[in-house]
Amino acid sequence: MSDRASEPAGPADGGAGGEGSSVPDGAWEAFQREAEESGRRGSAGAAGVPKEPSARARMVAARLREQDEAAAAAQRRGLGRRGKGKKPPEPWQPDGWRTGPALYERRGGGGWRQSRRVGLVFAVLCLLVGGLWFADQRGHLNLGSPGSGAQGEPLAAETGRPTGAPPTAAFSGLPTLERPWAGSPARRWDEGADAIELPAAEPVGDVSAAALADALADVKDFLVASQLDRETLHGAGPERALELLDPKNADHLRTVREGLRAPSAGNDGSALFTRFDGDELRLVGDAVKVRGRISVEEGEQGRAVVRTDHSFVYALRRAGDDEVTRVVVRRAFAFDVAPAGWGTTTPGTVWVTETIGEWAGVRCDAEADGMLHPGFPSERADGGGDGPTRDPYDRSREAGTGGADPAACGTATRV
Template structure:
């Protein structure tokens, strides 16, 4: 390792050692730079003079094509690694500030376009809307009150159940949950379970099958009725062929009028299916109580208004032990049935739903009157309702 003597004849540190010393000093963890000692200043001055001498010698040589020689002066505390690191941090901070500025401008633009995104969060509306869409637990008994009335929004094609308690109800057949089957009144657990499955199949075929809703013949539902109930089947056949006030197929099957269609492909459902002993040994009654909500839109081009029709049905199915009763396997017997229709033209008995729209060109009937009734109130008993007349609704 080469060494140099200073002007006083004493041994001097090598250039490499001095450069390493300054580099280590510059890498101190955040310490303030120290004033170089007299010896350090003297060595630095000597190195500077050597650089100047080399520069003058280079000028006397070839004037073109001279390479850029590297100076002997080591990196100082303002030009060494520590200072470069500080410059790097400064660039990072500047980039971070620029990124934050861009994000802030984008946020302002979004706020200008959709202020409800911020306003709803500040006011708590967003959280309320999220809770309003949470699905409800299955119904296991008759409710004691009507659903909350805090649903002011109007339905749209994109959100046809907006503004309705049904927004929290199950979709379609998922809303018909079967209770656990148990052996009862001379029927095995398996027989009761089969009866529950058949009852659900009938409710789906009669009220949720897209073909049935479109107005087609509900053959799948008819096939589930025990042929022994010939009189009932004859009534239903006459109603489907020529509906009138005395034999309206809407009493059993849900169909939309030709001027309307479903807004989307979802019907909301809420209710329960209970198992009770039948009137005689070897029989079990299945009591169904379900409300179906149909969002409908007119079929004319460009129609966007959504109007919801609501039907509540109470129906008794009877399952019998074939060892004690003459029944056809794979079918059920229908008992008493009641229905209540909300938002459909009164005194129109053509077997279809005809909800009201702002467009007066649709099917209409007498003007409703009387005390408003909530069609979503499942705490009411349909047996207490007066079936005649044309009442008003508190909401749809």
């Protein structure tokens, strides 16, 4: 074989280099070196050599461009309707491979927000209807009468004798087992022992603030035991209340016990204690409505005088019967408080110097037996007997005035 055959083709056979060639020898050698290096790189994986995108990549790119253009067009239409100042459209992004499209996006963006608004409106309506029903059941609603909002507000504490006209009932109607305070101003009163509020204890005469505070606490205990104790109200003996009467006030205590043991028209235990016949009557529910006040003034010889004036309203039914009635009892007491250390009174007891009692809603023909006997709506055509007409809820008058003498058995305008 000729040596010529192993050399690159010269100009005579159309190769590069040599005579008649248009490519310089240096450039040809550089081309050969680059070709060799490119061949080595190609054999190592063709790194660095541009590759044409696959058909799938071209399809994905085209779809992304189309969706970007669609989003931009939608944004431009929105700007045209709502004006300028909105953010430019963001490039479309595919759904997350874990999350997928959000629910509100699948529903057009506003469906979820609208559903939430509808749910909130429905919840508010339910709360409103439920609140109205509950207020009506508690007797705090005055449907169909002027000033119903004010009628349902709770009353502030009574710090002095009220002035002006007596309160009006929010709506008429007879009491029932479900609504024992229907038609009564007492429905706005506080209940039980918590309704008996004590004034601040301050020195009065020779009685110190500490001694007066103890005396006020004893007075409240006596009012609770004599007017609110459930067993006493159902006819039991007022033993706790009797224990609170000062034994040093012997004449008074003797008279009280005699009135309980052998009641008479002139000495009846009901003058001091509120009791009903438990064999015939039962309280409706656990509440007794109470409204009143307590004041302190200076008495004789450095003593203090505690004065109380409270109205108690009881809802009652006959045993085995659903008919309900009410009895209103007003009690006014005066208690003497001696300075500590004088030894004229017994600590932990009360010294009663004055009692006033009046009531409405009771039968006038009942015999004196130390108890109150209410009349029921089905039994009475009016509020009482032939005596003066009075409103038992009128606390603007002094207790025991205005024809309120129980012996007169007057006509109560309401109970």
